[in-house]
Amino acid sequence: MSSNAPDVSVVIGAYQAMPYLIRCLESVEAQTLGAGRLEIIAVDDGSTDGTGEYLDAFAARTAIDTRVVHQENSGGPSGPRNTGLGLARGRYVFFLDADDYFGEEALERMVAMGDRAGTDVVLGKVVGVNRGAAKSMWKQTVERADIYFSQVKFTLSAQKLFRRELLVRLGMSFDEKLKTGEDALFTLEAYLRGNGVSVVADYTCYYLVGREDGKHVTKSGSYELRFDSARALTGLIAEHVPPGPKRDALMVRPFVITLLPQFGPGFLKQSAAVRKRKMELAAPLMAQYWTRGLAGSLKVQERLRLICVAKGRPDLLMDILRFVKEGREPELVRGERPARLWLAYPHFREGPELPESAYQVRVTEWRNGRRIDPPVAAASSLVHRFVRKARRVLRAVRPAPPARRA
Template structure:
C-alpha cells in the first residue's frame, strides 16, 4: 500500500502550562478551511504541571490529525518547536503559540499565496486581542512577492508565519535554547535565504493575546539575562548572510534600535552595579563598536545616537546616567541654531560632557503637522488650496512655506509656488502656531515660470519653513471631508496657441494630493470604454487591449484611436487600434476595437497607458482641438509576464497608477538568482509544466523569442 501523501501544513504548537488558552489555539487549527486531510498538528507538551497534557490528549482522542508529544520541561519555546520540526512532514510549517489562535481561513489563504508566487515565507495579517501590540506597516496591502528590502516585513521577526519546510531543512534551521529572542535569528535566516516573501493583508490570519495570568514567556523572561544571547545571535545572523554595505546596514539598524538601544535604555540601569558593569555593558559596547556603522548612526534617532556614541567611547558612567534619566530627558525642549534644531539634553554643548552636536541634531526628524482644509477650482481656472502646516516644537514666526510641484519620474526642475500666510486659530500649544495657516494658488496655465505645466503626473509637496528651518513633506494625506477637498477635473486653456488641457486633482493610494495634467480625461471627453486587457495567448510580452468606442467618438470624421505608452522621461510609443463593426445591447450599430502593444519592446522603467483619440494626423482633433484620452484600467486578474531580450529574461509587472487607477507597467530584467530558482521549481513539477504568470502553460522545452 503506497504511503499517504504528506500534508500541506504542519502546525507546531509548543505548550507549557497553557491552560485555558490552549484549547482555542488547538481547535483553531482543527477548524481550518484547508481541511484536516491537508494539515497535521504537532502539539509538544513541554513538561506542563497544570493539565495541559491531559487537555491535549482529550483533543487528540477525537482528531487523528493531532499528534501529542510529551517531554521534560526545557524552560523555553525553542526546544519544543524543534521537537515539532523533527517530526513535521508538511510542505509548509506554521508555528502557533499556545496563547494565540488562527483565523478559520488563514492557512488556506497563506498556502495559496505561497503556491501562486513560489515564495518560501508567508506573513499572515496579525490581529490584537486585549491590546497586545502588533505590526501594522507590513500589512497595509497584499504583497504577492516581496523581500525584506522592498517591504516592512523585517519589522516583524516573530515565528508566526508560514515557512516552506524545504527551506528550513536546507538551512538546517532550528531554534536556539534561549528564553527570549530565540525566534528572531530563526526568522532572520529564513528571510535572507527565502526565494521570496508574500504578505496576506486582507484577512486576519493570526490573533495574538496576553494570557489571563499574564504569564506569557516574553513577559516573565524579559530581563537582560534572558535576552543577551539572542541579541548577539541576531547581529551575527545578519552578518553571516549579508556583506558589509547599505543592505546590511538597513537590517542592522533595526537591531541597533530595538535589540541594542532599547534594552540598554530600559533594563541595564535596573541591574546591580556589578552585573551592569561586568556582565552586560561589555557586550553592549562590543555590539555598538562592531555593528553600529557610521551610516547607521546617521540614520537613528538622537537618543540612540547618544547612547551609541557613549558606548563606542567606553563611557560606562555616562551610559548609565543617560539610560537612568531617559524618560525625563525625552521631555526636554529644543534649541534652534543656524537652521538646525537640537535636542536640549543636559549633555548638549556641555564642555564637561564633550559630546558632538551631531548626536543631538533632530532637524530632519521633527514631525511636520499639515492639513488640507480646502481645494477648489476658481472661475479663472486656478486651483486654490487652503490649509495649515508647522514644524512641531518650532514656533511659526514669519513662516515662508512654499508649495512644491514635482513631475513624476522626471529629472526636470521642480516648480515652486509661494503661499500666503494666514492665521490658524485652534491649533495646540497656546498660540505658538497661530500663523501656520496658508493659501496657495496653482494656475496650470502659468505655474511653470509663466509657462503651462507639462503633460504628466505632478506630486504636490510643502516646503515648511520657520525660524530658518526647512522641512519638505508630501501634502494632502490629512484633509477635511470629501466635499471640501475633492475638486473634479477641469478643462484649462494654456499656451500661446490657446490649446486646452484637462487637469485632474486626485489623491494617491497613500492619500497624498497630486495633479494629472492631460493624462486622463475621465468623463469630460473620454472617447472609448475598455472592456478587457489580457496577455496574448501565443506571443509573449504582447498586451491585448479591447473595448468599444463611445457614440460621440464613433461619429467623428477622420478620427483615429491610438494606444499610448509613456514613461516618466517623456518617451512615447503609440500603436493604432483596429476597428470591428458590431451591435450594442440595444441593437444599435457600434464599433469595437482591439490593439496589441509589444510591452517586451519597451525599455526598463515604469510606463503608463492611455487611449488617445486624435485627428487624421494622429495629433489633434478636428479644428485643432487637442487629443481626447481614456484611461486603460488595471484589471485585477491581469498578472505579470516574462520574456527573453538578447538572451536575458525580462518581466513586466502590472501596477495601478493615477487618478483613475490607470494601468501602468514596471519593466525590468529578472534577477539571475530569481530566474534560476523559478526554473528549478518548474523542473521539479510533474511533466515539467508550469503555469506562467500570464495564465498560459510554459514547458521547459519552450523557447521564448528575444526582443
C-alpha cells in the same frame, strides 16, 4: 514528498497551556483549508496542568491527523518546536503557540499566497488580544517584501508559514541554547536564505494572546539573555550580508529592539555593577557593528543613547535618560545653508564626546505631538506635491482630442 502529504503541518509546543489551549485547537479545526489538508503535531513539554491529557483527548476525536508527543520539560519553546519540526510532513510548517489562535481563513490565505508567489516565508497579519502587537508591517499585502528596507524585519517571531523544503534543505532548527530571541534568529535566517517573504495584510490571520497570569515567555529572562540574543542576531546578519546599506538597514532590528531597551530609563535605577556589566557586554557589539549608516537610520534619542554606550560613557547616557524620564521635550534648532535640524537633548554643542551631528534629525521625529521631517525629506515631499499639482493642472487644460471623421 509523498502525494498524500498535507499542505500544512501545524506545530504546537504546549507547556502549562490550559485553558488557552482549548481555543487554540478549536481555531485549527475551524480552518477553511480543510481537515484533510492539515496535520497537527502537538508537543507537551512536561506540563502538569492537564495540557497533556487534553491533547490526547483532542487527538482521539478530531478529524485532523494529529500526533501528540509527551516529553520532559525542555526549559523553553525551542525544544518542542524542534521535536515537532522533525515529525512534520507538510509542504509548509506553521509554529502556533498554544496560548494563541488563528483566524478561520488564515492557513488557506497564507498557503495560497506562498503557492502564488513562490516564496518560502509567508507573514499573516497579527493582532494582539490583551497585549500589544507590531502594526507597521501590515499596511498592505505584498507578494515579495523587501527584507532590508521594509518593516518585515520588525516581525521575527516564529508564528509564520515556512516552506518545509527550505528548512530541511538548510538543516534549520531553533537554537536551544538561546533562552530568548531564538525565534528571531530562526526567522531571520529564513528571510535571508530563503526565496522571498510574502505578507498577507488584508485579513487577520493570527491572534496573539496575553495571558492573564502574566506568564508569557517573552516577559521572562535576565538582561544577560538579551545580550546573547543581540550577539546571535548581529552575527547572523554579518555572516550573510556584506557591509553597506543593506547590512546597516538590518542591524537596526537588533540594535533598536534587542539592545537599546537595556539602556532605557530602567538603567537609572540599576546598581553600578549592573550598569558596568551592561556596558561591557555591549562594547564588542558597538565596536563591530556600529556604523555611520546605522546611526543615521535612528531617531536622535536612540542614536544618542547608543553613542554614549559606544563611547563607554554611562554618565552622559544617564543625563539623557533623566531628561527623557522627566518628560521634557528637546528644543528644535534650525540651521541654514544647508538646511538642517537638531534636537537639543542634554550636552548639545558642549563638546566632542557628543558631536553636533549626533543630534541632527535624519528620520521623521515627533515633538510635542507635531511631526518633524528632516529637511531633505521635507524638500523632497514638497517637490513631489508640486509635481502632482502641476500634472493635475495640465490634465485640466489639455485640449480634447479631435473628433473622429465618420
